[in-house]
Each structure stands twice: as structure tokens, then as C-alpha cells.
Amino acid sequence: MYLISRIRIVLNRFVLKNLNLPKPFCLIGVGAAANLCSHLAATGVQRVMVVSDKGILQTGLLEPLIAILTAHQIKVSLFSDVFPDPDHLLVSEGARQLQVSQADAVLAIGGGSVIDCAKAIIHTCTNQQDPRKLAGLWLYAWPRKRGVPLFAIPTTAGTGSEVTIAAVVSDKVAQTKMPMIDPKLTPKMVALDASLTLGIPAALTAHTGMDALTHAVEAFISEMAFVETDELARAASRLILQNLPLAVADGQNLSARQNMLYASCLAGMAFTRAGVGYVHAFAHQLGALYQIPHGLANAMLLVPVLELMQPACNSKLAILAYDVGLITSNDNTDSRAQKFIDHIKALCRQLAIPQRIESLREEDINTIISRAFAEAHGTYGVPQYLTRIEASLLLRRLMP
Ligand SMILES: [Fe+2]
Structure with missing residues (x-):
């Protein structure tokens, strides 16, 4: 089954890269x-x-x-x-x-x-x-x-x-x-x-901004990515990490909000060709089952999913860490990638993103996994396929 999914990803990448x-x-x-x-x-x-x-x-x-x-x-x-x-x-x-x-x-x-x-x-x-x-x-x-x-x-x-x-x-x-x-x-x-967009409540600014960051990161680590989408995703990731805390802290900060609109647009252009990944596949199910806003669901899932994907996309996460100025000359690829994930973790804390989903129920986990896999596999260029056990552990991390 994974072989068929991979073949579809190769086909998707070819078409989305070459189609005008x-x-x-x-x-x-x-x-x-x-x-x-x-x-x-x-x-x-x-x-x-x-x-x-x-x-x-x-x-x-x-x-x-x-x-x-x-x-x-x-x-x-x-x-x-x-x-x-x-x-x-x-x-x-x-x-x-x-x-x-x-x-x-x-x-x-x-x-x-x-x-x-x-x-x-x-x-x-x-x-x-x-x-x-x-x-x-x-x-x-x-x-x-x-x-x-x-x-x-x-x-x-x-x-x-x-x-x-x-x-x-x-x-x-x-x-x-x-x-x-x-x-x-x-x-x-x-x-x-x-x-x-001036005066949009801080929570809505935070959740939608994290959605944009997720687009940039998932597009960048996607197997369907190529040079053009990489450049768009890197620029978006850098702009979002610089401007999102400013836009959330001050709803009237016009330049931070204009930069966020631009970054969101760049991330959109990146993922429209490179696709998204498991964060979105799971977020769509959590939104549908429990009415969790899309950006909030992404924000809660981004770090746990990246931790699982890390072995398969270390070098890419290291590049994103470099772009935000997180690395020192002593860091190797692993520690650079870890610093990027830690940076997002700290951002989630700063933006008051909850770590648990109160409504998430044990009996829904199998359905969520089946539907998320059906959405992701063969459509999104995830860097590595999760097993059902890994996916179940991922969701259990979010349980109350
Ligand atoms: Fe999204």
C-alpha cells in the first residue's frame, strides 16, 4: 500500500512541479x-x-x-x-x-x-x-x-x-x-x-499564524518540494517566526500584520505545489470531530509530528533553524534540527497554545488515524510514513 502511495507522490510531484x-x-x-x-x-x-x-x-x-x-x-x-x-x-x-x-x-x-x-x-x-x-x-x-x-x-x-x-x-x-x-x-x-486585519483578537491571530507556519514547514519537509517551493517556504517561515509574536502582542502593529499577510501568501504558494503533511491530515479530523479551529489544531500537532518526522527531515529542519538565526558553529545537523523544534515549542508556550484536547476520546483514535492516513497517504509528501502505533501514541500525547 505504501508503495502505491509513494508512486502517487512521485507522480504528484512531477505534475505539480512542471504544470503551469x-x-x-x-x-x-x-x-x-x-x-x-x-x-x-x-x-x-x-x-x-x-x-x-x-x-x-x-x-x-x-x-x-x-x-x-x-x-x-x-x-x-x-x-x-x-x-x-x-x-x-x-x-x-x-x-x-x-x-x-x-x-x-x-x-x-x-x-x-x-x-x-x-x-x-x-x-x-x-x-x-x-x-x-x-x-x-x-x-x-x-x-x-x-x-x-x-x-x-x-x-x-x-x-x-x-x-x-x-x-x-x-x-x-x-x-x-x-x-x-x-x-x-x-x-x-x-x-x-x-x-x-487590525484589531483581530490575539488568540485568532496566533492560531491563524500557526496555520501559516505549519504550511511553510510541512511544504519545506515534503517529498514533493523543489527549489521554488523551498525558497517560498523558507521566506515564509522566517517572516512568520519574526512577526507572529509581534502581531499577537499588539493587534495594531500594522507592519507585523502586513508581513504576516505576505508570509501567509508565500506559505500558501509553497504548499499549493509541495503539499502539506500529517499535521494537516490529523488537524482536519480533529476539527471535524471536535470542532477545534484549524489553526489551533495545527499548532497543537506541529511539534509532536515534527518530533516523529525528525529522523527523516533533520537536514531540512536544520536549514530552517539557520534561517531564524538559532544555530552556533558548534551545532551539528541533529542539534540544529532540535533547536528549530524547541523554538516552535517555546513559541507555542508564548502564544498560550494548549497541549491537551479535552474532548479527545480514546474510542475515536482508530477512526482519526484511518481518516488521517486516507487523506495523507498518496496525496501529501510526508517525509516518513507513520505506523498506526506511532500515530496512536501521537494522539495519546494530546489526550487530557
Ligand atoms: Fe492549513
Whole structure:
């Protein structure tokens, strides 16, 4: 079974390295969100469906952006029902509303759940399928149609969804989460505007930032990585480790928040080709079963997974330690790698990331492992395969 998974990873790497994946045009800096809205009119868009959530709606963030759209004679319909970890029912409802609105573009304004939901809505509406049938890697599926263009304005720095080919959709009844992975999901244009992220609560900043760090680290140690993704992942890791503590300590630190948005985008570009790994595979299951926020689940799993993967990716972790200035001339590869893991451990303590999952139950462990392995093996370039015993010990470390 592992041989088949490895063959698929070699194939995935070849395709993802050589295929000309779409890259969104990025507007960066304060004012970028307003510029993107003005630019929408210039692209010939006449009707747009804005996808967002109630929280963003209540902050008043949408009003000035929608005002710019209407000032350019663009008809706006609003779908602001997105909730964290959107499920297939919500996506289907959004797809129905997109069809009714006859919008020729979608504008997602929000965090990763909003952008993922917008991607899935377009894909579902265009392909007239149950969203659950659109999950998985596009390489192994029947070709799908491209929908209307997606424009994205992220309001959190973490998921990198604004530049990736993936969208995660939950099934609340089956208690699962599966990613749709298809280049056709990639947004056309994005605005990285830190002024929209000012004042986000410290815990949310910490969790989303740890999600971005996990993308960078898992992409860097992936068997599917190559020179371009390595450079993106290293730059992201360095920026996140320098700026995340500053952004969490002071919600108004504009430069730290702009750097985090940029780093999250770089990490997104890295993992859209190199993939993620076991941290995400397990985090998706914990999120689906116990509603643990995605970034928090990643933050709790990152150190335990890296400790298990360390023998297979020591030299790569040593490079990340070098990038952050953690090493001395006396360190060998092992101690450099250990210093990087210790640095993340200290960061988790500083960000008050809990070490235990109160809701994690012994009787769920087998299901979590089976589902995480089904997600990871053959899709993610994990540096080393875990046995079920190792995975079970990993999860038991998180039990209350
Ligand atoms: Fe993630």
C-alpha cells in the first residue's frame, strides 16, 4: 500500500512541479482592498456575488468596499452566511444563490473559511455536483469545468487560501473534512491589505499564524518540494517566526500584520505545489470531530509530528533553524534540527497554545488515524510514513 502511495507522490510531484499552475495577481499594502474593488469594474465584471460572514458584516468592513463596487455600476448580491468550517450543505446553498444571482464574478472577503467556501461554491455551481463528489486531487478525477473568476480579500493571515488550489469542505453528519484540490479553484486577483486585519483578537491571530507556519514547514519537509517551493517556504517561515509574536502582542502593529499577510501568501504558494503533511491530515479530523479551529489544531500537532518526522527531515529542519538565526558553529545537523523544534515549542508556550484536547476520546483514535492516513497517504509528501502505533501514541500525547 505504501508503495502505491509513494508512486502517487512521485507522480504528484512531477505534475505539480512542471504544470503551469495559475498564480493570482496580488495587490499588496494598505488600500489594496479598495484598489481591487475598483479594478473589478475594469475587468468587465457587471454582477458580483460577495461571499462573507456575519462577523465581518457586523464590523462594517464590507460597506466601503461594496460602495466602491456600486459606484462602478456593478450589481452586488451578498451571501454572508458562511460559518467556520463550511459544510457541503452551506456550499450547495451558496451555489444555488450564485446561479440565481447570475453573477459573473465572486468576491470573497473574510478568513480562510470564507475564501474556501467561495471557491467551493463556484466549483459546485459550475459543475452541478454535490460538493462531496468534488473532493480530492483533480489529477485522479474526471476533468471539471472552470467557473466564474474569484477575487479574494483575506481578513486573517494564515490559511493562504487566497493563492492556493485547495478548498476544505466539511461534512458535519459524517464528521469529516476533505479538501477539493484543483487549479481551477485558484482566485484571479487578491488584495493583501493589513488595515483590514487590525484589531483581530490575539488568540485568532496566533492560531491563524500557526496555520501559516505549519504550511511553510510541512511544504519545506515534503517529498514533493523543489527549489521554488523551498525558497517560498523558507521566506515564509522566517517572516512568520519574526512577526507572529509581534502581531499577537499588539493587534495594531500594522507592519507585523502586513508581513504576516505576505508570509501567509508565500506559505500558501509553497504548499499549493509541495503539499502539506500529517499535521494537516490529523488537524482536519480533529476539527471535524471536535470542532477545534484549524489553526489551533495545527499548532497543537506541529511539534509532536515534527518530533516523529525528525529522523527523516533533520537536514531540512536544520536549514530552517539557520534561517531564524538559532544555530552556533558548534551545532551539528541533529542539534540544529532540535533547536528549530524547541523554538516552535517555546513559541507555542508564548502564544498560550494548549497541549491537551479535552474532548479527545480514546474510542475515536482508530477512526482519526484511518481518516488521517486516507487523506495523507498518496496525496501529501510526508517525509516518513507513520505506523498506526506511532500515530496512536501521537494522539495519546494530546489526550487530557
Ligand atoms: Fe492549513
